[in-house]
Amino acid sequence: MADSEQLEGRIIRQLSGFYDLDVAGTIYRTRGRGNLRKEKITPLVGDFATFTPGAGPDDEGYLLALAPRKNALVRPPVANIDQAILVVAAAQPDFSLNLLDRFLIYLEGKQIHAEIYVTKTDLVTASQLADIQTALRGYEAIGYRTFLSQPPFAAATLDAVRASFKDQLTIFTGQTGAGKSTLINHLVPGLELATGEISKALNRGKHTTRTTELFMAAGGLVADTPGFSSLGLLDVTLDDLRERFPEFNAVADQCKFRSCQHVKEPGCAVKAAVAAGTIMPSRYDNYLQFREELSGQRPVYTKK
Numbered sequence: 001m002a003d004s005e006q007l008e009g010r011i012i013r014q015l016s017g018f019y020d021l022d023v024a025g026t027i028y029r030t031r032g033r034g035n036l037r038k039e040k041i042t043p044l045v046g047d048f049a050t051f052t053p054g055a056g057p058d059d060e061g062y063l064l065a066l067a068p069r070k071n072a073l074v075r076p077p078v079a080n081i082d083q084a085i086l087v088v089a090a091a092q093p094d095f096s097l098n099l100l101d102r103f104l105i106y107l108e109g110k111q112i113h114a115e116i117y118v119t120k121t122d123l124v125t126a127s128q129l130a131d132i133q134t135a136l137r138g139y140e141a142i143g144y145r146t147f148l149s150q151p152p153f154a155a156a157t158l159d160a161v162r163a164s165f166k167d168q169l170t171i172f173t174g175q176t177g178a179g180k181s182t183l184i185n186h187l188v189p190g191l192e193l194a195t196g197e198i199s200k201a202l203n204r205g206k207h208t209t210r211t212t213e214l215f216m217a218a219g220g221l222v223a224d225t226p227g228f229s230s231l232g233l234l235d236v237t238l239d240d241l242r243e244r245f246p247e248f249n250a251v252a253d254q255c256k257f258r259s260c261q262h263v264k265e266p267g268c269a270v271k272a273a274v275a276a277g278t279i280m281p282s283r284y285d286n287y288l289q290f291r292e293e294l295s296g297q298r299p300v301y302t303k304k
């Protein structure tokens, strides 16, 4: 292989100084290079990179440069994420539309498309389940796909989620204990992530150097570590908050004032839509509550 040859690929794994890049199904092992470190750029899985391939197994290539990222997260450490499966428990922890909206706002800010998956449907009554289903229909109308399986992990539901992986880099996120690892294990057999607090505590001791890896599943890439829980979700300015509600954006050009915050202004199309029942009242209430938090009038949400 000529020394000057350059290839483009996507980092799918990193381990002690090495980066594995995927180029149309072929994996190349490379090393990081001083110039990247000098620029204080830490390559992440999900990064698109140019590299020089090495000559063979004992001659690795070098990473040369990273392409600009569309987004990047710290937890999990992944770049260029397309979508998140937002895992929400029907119970244990309690189903919360407020927390659900916080996650959605966060993901909107990172330009990560969200799909909502409800777990633990076996732990609620039929009437509680019906309420959750009603709420999910509201989120579907906004444009978020939702999945609810009764009993949990029915094959048809899992197939539908997998079908959404194609050509996407998917991460899983949601509240602690919502069932993210359990769900990933059902969706990507063979990963066998530890689930439940005790087994995870044991695992942490054993695999302290473990990093995130991307797995090919159903024609896409899936991160094998679940993401952030609920801390710091409201990382948005008061002024940008309204833009993170897609259903507000859909009608906001009909507000009388261009700068309408959808609070007290006359001729507000968002408030009209809430009154007409086309915007979920819970979404609007949460918007107002988040505004109060952001303007410092109420304590922010803290993790239990």
Ligand SMILES: Nc1nc2c(ncn2[C@@H]2O[C@H](COP(=O)(O)OP(=O)(O)OP(=O)(O)O)[C@@H](O)[C@H]2O)c(=O)[nH]1
Pocket: 119, 120, 121, 122, 123, 152, 174, 175, 176, 177, 178, 179, 180, 181, 182, 183, 194, 195, 196, 197, 200, 226, 229
């Ligand atoms: N009854 C019931 N239990 C479930 C279901 N899904 C997950 N669990 C249980 O819920 C607990 C938490 O599940 P995990 O998959 O570890 O949750 P997690 O979201 O990965 O948790 P963290 O890593 O702490 O963020 C485990 O004991 C699971 O066995 C479900 O559909 N029904």
Ligand SMILES: [Zn+2]
Pocket: 252, 255, 256, 260, 261, 262, 263, 265, 267, 268, 269, 270, 271
């Ligand atoms: Zn308005």
